[in-house]
Amino acid sequence: MTINENLSAFNNKRIVDFEEEISSLDFVYRIRVDYDDEEQDFEALLQKFCNDPKAAEAKELIIGAWNEIDEGTESLEIVNFLTRNKDKLPKLEYLFLGDITYEECEMSWINQCDVSPLLAAFPQLKHFQVRGGNDLSLGSLHHEALETLIVETGGMNRQILNEITNAKLPKLKHLELWLGNENYGWSGTLEDLQPFLSRDHFPNLTYLGLKNSEISDEIAKALNDASILDGLEVLDLSMGTLGDEGAQALLANPKIAQLKSLNLSHHYISDEVSAKLSELPCQVDLSDQEEEDEYGRYVEVGE
Known part of the structure; x- marks a missing residue:
């Protein structure tokens, strides 16, 4: 068996994919791009989320498929981005890095990195979840x-x-x-x-x-x-x-x-x-x- 579905709920809230704005904090937002669409820019989407005024009240965030999941250092760039922008997410308590299905990337191919800066940047985190073991620390x-x-x-x-x-x-x-x-x-x-x-x-x-x-x-x-x-x-x-x-x-x-x-x-x-x-x-x-x-x-x- 492989992981064939993304999460539908997180911290007892329904998950929606972030597109343009945070419409309601009754939802948990997942940042992701289509794995087969090279025109999408994951970091630009993440930047848009963090710049939304309502992000300051968000308690949950899910990181889904990013560009070049199985190669390169983009996971490190995501970690660094979130760390730099920690002040825009002051209430973040629940974080999942890697809500990725097998169609997007097999779990054994997911390139991760040293995620410890995230835990240091968000001392109020109650829940941390990460998927993928390659280069994970x-x-x-x-x-x-x-x-x-x-x-x-x-x-x-x-x-x-x-x-x-x-x-x-x-x-x-x-x-x-x-x-x-x-x-x-x-x-x-x-x-x-x-x-x-x-x-x-x-x-x-x-x-x-x-x-x-x-x-x-x-x-x-x-x-x-x-x-x-x-x-x-x-x-x-x-x-x-x-x-x-x-x-x-x-x-x-x-x-x-x-x-x-x-x-x-x-x-x-x-x-x-x-x-x-x-x-x-x-x-x-x-x-x-x-x-x-x-x-x-x-x-x-x-x-």
């Missing part, structure tokens, strides 16, 4: 207000994992990492994920998503008696390759029953074991059951 991440961090890749470099491990995010409640597979850039190990299984790093976390992973079984087994489960409301291992081995480890883990929600959608679990999971006292999502073929199992989004 979070830098030395220290943010006092951030509550949600979502990093979507078809293959996550271990450098990103280390940057998040070393981050200082005292208010973080929602951490969602799309880990991917090694064919598209995954270079981490289970050892690199161990810090995310401890509550020492992110004591206020209520949602942990280690998604889209080719080592879902190993992650499930490593969660045995993991302190992160204490106080966690949602565990999300969806989009990956979870099979009976990992599912049995979850069933044997008494802390799993304390969750409110367990998301295992897109999985390789047998009907027999799925039936046992369905008996857990928490809400369990077992949709999108896959069958392993002669070449093995696949994460939901790689390329």
Whole structure:
């Protein structure tokens, strides 16, 4: 599966594509250009948005497809532009960099950059989301207000994992990492994920998503008696390759029953074991059951 649709809602508001002006702040505006129209100028459109007087009241912004997504340094130019124009967006709290479908650019081809200047420029951000792992860096991440961090890749470099491990995010409640597979850039190990299984790093976390992973079984087994489960409301291992081995480890883990929600959608679990999971006292999502073929199992989004 690939990402075939743009977001339709963000922060519980409907998304519209920005064209000429900000008509109402009841909407969230997405800045994007048509991927096959070379005449459109992304930065000019972004400039028009920032120059609109109502931008000073905007709390949300989505960056969609820009020119030359899979080559060049335009993502860096976008980051630099927003950083320079931070005073025109003084109330920005929700930012998504890369609402891009596969028709616009496959996720594994999206060129990103060091996005840490954005987080430094907008200290009031509560939600930061980025799609695409090529050349992505979070830098030395220290943010006092951030509550949600979502990093979507078809293959996550271990450098990103280390940057998040070393981050200082005292208010973080929602951490969602799309880990991917090694064919598209995954270079981490289970050892690199161990810090995310401890509550020492992110004591206020209520949602942990280690998604889209080719080592879902190993992650499930490593969660045995993991302190992160204490106080966690949602565990999300969806989009990956979870099979009976990992599912049995979850069933044997008494802390799993304390969750409110367990998301295992897109999985390789047998009907027999799925039936046992369905008996857990928490809400369990077992949709999108896959069958392993002669070449093995696949994460939901790689390329």
